[in-house]
Structure formats: C-alpha cells, structure tokens
Amino acid sequence: MRMKLVKAIEGKPGMRVIGQASDLPATYTAAEAMEPALVLVARELALLPEFSLMRSLFRALDARWITVDHRSIGQPGISGGDQPGDFAPIDTAHSPEAICAQILAAMQSPSIRQPSPVVSAPLRATTGVSRSGKLILIGASTGGVDALLTVLSALPKDCPPIAVVQHTGQGFSESLIRLLDRRCAVTVVAAQDGMELMTGHVVVAAGCPGHMRLKSGKPWRVDVEPGPHVTGHLPSVDALFHSAVSSANSVVAALLTGMGRDGAEGLLALRKGGAMTIGQDESSSVVYGMPRAAWEIGAVRQQLALGDIAAAILKACAQGNEEGRIAS
Incomplete structure (x- = not known):
C-alpha cells in the first residue's frame, strides 16, 4: 500500500515524498526530523491509543494528516462517522490521479483540526518556590500528552523537581520526552x-x-525496576504515588485525564499523608476516568480545569500544605 502511494505521488507537481516509515515510532521520528506538510497514515495505525502522541506532534509541527484505507474495488469504504482523521480517507483502490487530487484538495482546504494544546509562556514562580523543598508528581493516561504539554509548558524553568508517569505504547518514551x-x-x-x-x-x-518509584532523601532519587503490572499498568501512576507517601508533606500531586483508575489509590494515600492533591475536572478531561475515580474516593483536595492546574501547583509549592493529614 505504501509503495503504491509513493508511485502515485512521485513526480506530480507540487508534491514530493520526503520519507517513509512502517510503524508509529518510526513515523514519529521521521516527521519530527523532516517536518512534513502532510502525513499519510494507515487507518489501523490511526486508531491505536498511542496515536494520540502523533496528533500532538502534528499539531506542534502544523502538519496535516490523512488516513489511508486499503480495500479492494467493490468493498465498502469507511463511513463518515468512522473517520479518525481531519479529512476523508484516501482509498488505495482509486486511481493514482484520484489519490493525488484528493491530497491536493486536502492541502488547499481550511484546516479542521482540533485546537492545539495550550502551550503557555511559563508562569512567574512565587519567590522561594524553587527552594521550597517540594516535589511535584503527575500521572496521566488517555489524552495525557496534550494535558502534560499544557501543564508543564506553564511551569518556570526553576520549578521544584517533577516526576511524571504517562501511559503510552512501548517505543514512545523518547519521542514523548523530545516533544515535551x-x-x-x-x-x-x-x-x-x-x-x-x-x-x-x-x-x-x-x-x-x-x-x-522514588527514594526519599536529599535529593530524591529514582528507582526504575521491572515488576508485575500495578493497577493494570507498567509503569504505574499508583506505584509512583505510593512510593512518595513517606514524604507526603513535601508532595504536590496531580492526576490528569485518563481511562481506568490508576493513580486514584496512590493519590488518596498521599492526601492522607498530608500532600496537596489535585485532580483534573470532567469538562477539560479527554477521558474522565482516573480523575473521577480519585475524586469519588476522596483523594482530590482541589478539582480544577486543565488550564488552572499549573498555577495551583506553584501556589501549593509556595504556601505549603495547610490542610495537613486527613483521617484514614
């Protein structure tokens, strides 16, 4: 399918194939390095959960993307409600001329992409935040790439140390880190x-x-060890949160958008130990699963819209955790 597309496009005025890839990690690396105007993605890849990271990169690069549907002539195509992309999918059963015409039409059409994540100028830290001795912990899953971009981009370069667990597919760690x-x-x-x-x-x-997991001390240190899944995940937000309970009075923890309940019990343990705990609200969550689970068991001290979380983290680092411990 990929070779047919290359053959259809090469040599056509206004179009040039600058790279090819056979899986999502390779596609991410190529797009990041080459900054294409348009990316063609097999529909089955665009439906994978880890494709959310690709969407964030394409928005950051201002690159359009179109899914490709491979079928034989006479088979039904993709219905409008099943389209994972911004434009009607390309059908490889069509002629090279029709494929190229569809690509050019998409390039010339106004973009209908979802808004980019909010990437803000860093907030000005309150005096003493960098020396507050605080530790910031963040957990996220589905929709978490954009959520992390929104929160982390608003934090100043001298903010307290931060540890993050983000659920994503294997092979995407380096790509996510480069994007952030x-x-x-x-x-x-x-x-x-x-x-x-x-x-x-x-x-x-x-x-x-x-x-x-974290080892408390001055400074905190990181332990990365293989082990069984915790709350269905490896790495797990719960594993990170539970590891910091002994230093909960020095912790500010946030649980962002995500499916399931990973992080809820760990956030509750942190709150009971005296940590400041924050949960993303339903209206700003892509999936209000993990934050909901935490809210329902009383793990969340403040439930906030995504755009307010960075400021709340800095405020908590500056003021300390006035509420203190809660009863078990």
Whole structure:
C-alpha cells in the first residue's frame, strides 16, 4: 500500500515524498526530523491509543494528516462517522490521479483540526518556590500528552523537581520526552535508575518496562525496576504515588485525564499523608476516568480545569500544605 502511494505521488507537481516509515515510532521520528506538510497514515495505525502522541506532534509541527484505507474495488469504504482523521480517507483502490487530487484538495482546504494544546509562556514562580523543598508528581493516561504539554509548558524553568508517569505504547518514551522538552522551559528527561530529581527537571516514565518509584532523601532519587503490572499498568501512576507517601508533606500531586483508575489509590494515600492533591475536572478531561475515580474516593483536595492546574501547583509549592493529614 505504501509503495503504491509513493508511485502515485512521485513526480506530480507540487508534491514530493520526503520519507517513509512502517510503524508509529518510526513515523514519529521521521516527521519530527523532516517536518512534513502532510502525513499519510494507515487507518489501523490511526486508531491505536498511542496515536494520540502523533496528533500532538502534528499539531506542534502544523502538519496535516490523512488516513489511508486499503480495500479492494467493490468493498465498502469507511463511513463518515468512522473517520479518525481531519479529512476523508484516501482509498488505495482509486486511481493514482484520484489519490493525488484528493491530497491536493486536502492541502488547499481550511484546516479542521482540533485546537492545539495550550502551550503557555511559563508562569512567574512565587519567590522561594524553587527552594521550597517540594516535589511535584503527575500521572496521566488517555489524552495525557496534550494535558502534560499544557501543564508543564506553564511551569518556570526553576520549578521544584517533577516526576511524571504517562501511559503510552512501548517505543514512545523518547519521542514523548523530545516533544515535551522542546515545548517547555523545564528540562525533560527519561527516568533512569539511580538518577537525582533536580530543580527545573522533569523525569518521565512512559512506555518503559519498569515502574518508577522514588527514594526519599536529599535529593530524591529514582528507582526504575521491572515488576508485575500495578493497577493494570507498567509503569504505574499508583506505584509512583505510593512510593512518595513517606514524604507526603513535601508532595504536590496531580492526576490528569485518563481511562481506568490508576493513580486514584496512590493519590488518596498521599492526601492522607498530608500532600496537596489535585485532580483534573470532567469538562477539560479527554477521558474522565482516573480523575473521577480519585475524586469519588476522596483523594482530590482541589478539582480544577486543565488550564488552572499549573498555577495551583506553584501556589501549593509556595504556601505549603495547610490542610495537613486527613483521617484514614
């Protein structure tokens, strides 16, 4: 299918094929390096959960994308309600001329893409935030890439250390980290066993074969170890949150959009220990699963819209956790 598309496009005025890839990680790497105007994606790949990371990259690059449907002549095509892309899918059963005409029409049409995630100028940190001794923990799943871009891009480069668990497919950790790092004032790095958590740095566990847990101390250190799934995930938000309970008075934790309930019990344990806990609200969540589960069991002290979470994190770091521990 890919070779047929290349053959149809090559040599046509106004179009040039600049790269090919056979899976989503390779597509991400190629698009990031080459910054294409348009990406053609097999429909079955566009329906995978990890494609949410691709959408975020395409928006960041201002690249359009169209799905490709492979079928034989006479078979039914894709109905409008099943389209995962911005434009009608390309059908490889059509002629090369029809395929090229459809690509050109899409390129010339006004974009109907969803709005890009809010990437803000970093907020000005309250005096003393960087020396507050606080630790910021964030968990996210479905829709979390855009949510992380919104929250992390609003944090100043000297904010307290941050540890993040994001559910995503294997092979996407480096891509996610590069995307976050290029859009944020903070420095974003992959979680590695034994590394220190430092001011102005975000340590991310995503798509890796181990849980990220923290060792309390000065400074905090990261443990990345393989193990069974926790709350259905590896790495797990619950595993990260539970590992910081002994230092809960120094923790500000946020649970963002996502399916399921990973992170809810860990957030409750943190709140009981005296942490400031934040949950994303339903209206701003792509999937109000993890934040809902946390809210329903009393794990969330503040439920906020996505755009308000970064400011709330900084305020909590500056003011401390006045509420203190709650009863078990």
